[in-house]
């Protein structure tokens with residue numbers, strides 16, 4: 001009878017053990033909060049503070065966008081995913097990338113770090129990514145790239161730095177030994193809305209294969225002589241929405257493959273030197289609207305040029321701004337004869353095209369102190385250095401430690417539960433053998449009681465319960 005009772009209890013424990021085992025297996029195939037489809041894993045739109053353990057090792061695409069990762073550390077779960085090709089960390093709360101954080105990701109092609117709150121990126125931050133093609137850093141308004149931070153990415157093809165605080169410095173493409181190692185295969189450089197005060201000549205002159213360069217919505221006032229002579233493969237050059245006042249006559253020299261030049265919406269441009277477009281190929285499309293064109297003899301050539309056969313026009317046409325009697329009239333409605341000078345000398349605005357700023361190692365740090373860059377809406381407080389301050393740099397535990405700790409706890413608790421179950425079953429069996437010696441009625445009562453408080457009995461049979469037996 002007692003032996004039968006004992007075996008009747010086994011299914012309960014078996015089911016428990018099975019459940020535990022299943023949860024382990026499940027955790028290994030796909031972590032909670034993630035979706036695993038083949039080699040693509042999406043852990044997006046959560047509040048995850050670190051990449052969870054248990055992502056299949058062969059995963060090639062990890063979408064970890066819209067979470068709460070704050071620091072990308074060297075030595076975390078990411079290191080267990082050596083086959084990653086695409087890593088999307090878009091819209092997290094990342095403020096720092098530790099040196100060597102991406103070490104070992106030689107297969108990674110696309111890295112999206114847009115819409116985070118990155119500050120200083122050190123020269124070792126992107127080490128270990130020799131195959132990276134696309135790096136998207138846009139929407140990090142306080143980002144500062146330090147010396148050599150892009151010198152470790154020789155195969156970059158697309159770099160997006162729009163809406164950041166990056167200042168181009170001559171040593172951006174340096175290696176740690178000080179040699180230049182620019183990404184000569186770079187095709188697409190997105191530099192819009194970064195507060196650029198001038199063309200970042202030191203950087204772009206190293207990029208011979210560049211095809212698309214977007215510098216719209218900056219503060220560039222002057223396009224200097226030979227600004228793009230090293231960029232003969234450019235097809236798209238967007239300089240729109242800059243306060244450009246001066247374009248030097250040789251500014252576009254060498255742009256023999258250009259197909260689109262956007263010079264619209266500067267609100268400042270009044271004239272262009274004759275022949276400035278001569279280096280450009282015939283079919284080039286140039287946008288000139290949204291400027292303060294002074295329709296005098298100095299841009300008579302421009303009117304003629306725009307009306308030459310084969311010119312490609314933008315939907316919006318340039319208008320005269322001055323003289324006042326021509327204001328608001330599109331070029332093509334104003335007869336050529338009216339583009340005339342009254343004899344007064346041409347007064348070009350005095351704009352410094354070059355600035356001789358010397359940058360030294362660690363200039364990012366200087367920059368942050370100097371500008372006292374305003375804080376966006378983040379969790380960090382403005383008065384402390386976000387990277388060194390305790391609150392952020394130690395979010396509870398380091399992610400790695402946190403993860404292994406959870407692992408230990410889960411394993412420990414499971415082992416304890418199993419041991420308790422076995423001991424409980426064993427004790428229950430002993431009790432029932434003893435019971436056999438007592439009368440039937442009592443046996444049933446106590447057996448019932450045992451069933452309810454099995455675990456408690458197993459741990460420490462209380463004196464009261466022992467009393468019941470005798």
Ligand SMILES: *[C@@H]1O[C@H](CO)[C@@H](O)[C@H](O)[C@H]1NC(C)=O
Nearest residue numbers: 044045046047065066067091
């Ligand atoms: C981000 O995730 C939250 C849920 O955690 C969701 O409400 C929100 O719409 C997501 N945002 C975007 C841009 O997907």
Ligand SMILES: *[C@@H]1O[C@H](CO)[C@@H](O)[C@H](O)[C@H]1NC(C)=O
Nearest residue numbers: 029038039056057058059083
């Ligand atoms: C992971 O890839 C390796 C080699 O590329 C292969 O041997 C292994 O079976 C794959 N594992 C899984 C779980 O797909």
Ligand SMILES: *[C@@H]1O[C@H](CO)[C@@H](O)[C@H](O)[C@H]1NC(C)=O
Nearest residue numbers: 042044045063064065086088
């Ligand atoms: C990642 O997931 C988000 C939310 O589901 C989605 O909007 C986004 O397009 C995905 N990104 C990639 C690269 O698949």
Ligand SMILES: *[C@@H]1O[C@H](CO)[C@@H](O)[C@H](O)[C@H]1NC(C)=O
Nearest residue numbers: 096097098099121122123387
């Ligand atoms: C960047 O480099 C500086 C100086 O070498 C170091 O103190 C700092 O910890 C590094 N930052 C990160 C996020 O690793």
Ligand SMILES: *[C@@H]1O[C@H](CO)[C@@H](O)[C@H](O)[C@H]1NC(C)=O
Nearest residue numbers: 074075099100101103124127
């Ligand atoms: C990453 O961390 C490991 C262990 O702390 C360290 O040995 C290694 O030098 C670090 N990598 C880099 C590139 O700093």
Ligand SMILES: *[C@@H]1O[C@H](CO)[C@@H](O)[C@H](O)[C@H]1NC(C)=O
Nearest residue numbers: 183184185186207208209210
């Ligand atoms: C880029 O241009 C250089 C020379 O200007 C050339 O040698 C190299 O093959 C090009 N790289 C790519 C990836 O197109």
Ligand SMILES: *[C@@H]1O[C@H](CO)[C@@H](O)[C@H](O)[C@H]1NC(C)=O
Nearest residue numbers: 162192214215216236238262
């Ligand atoms: C340049 O970047 C701005 C901002 O993202 C964008 O609106 C514009 O369309 C881009 N220009 C071209 C020609 O793609």
Ligand SMILES: *[C@@H]1O[C@H](CO)[C@@H](O)[C@H](O)[C@H]1NC(C)=O
Nearest residue numbers: 207208209210230231232233
């Ligand atoms: C254009 O790119 C090709 C390779 O893509 C390169 O060989 C060539 O030097 C570049 N042309 C110029 C004018 O830089």
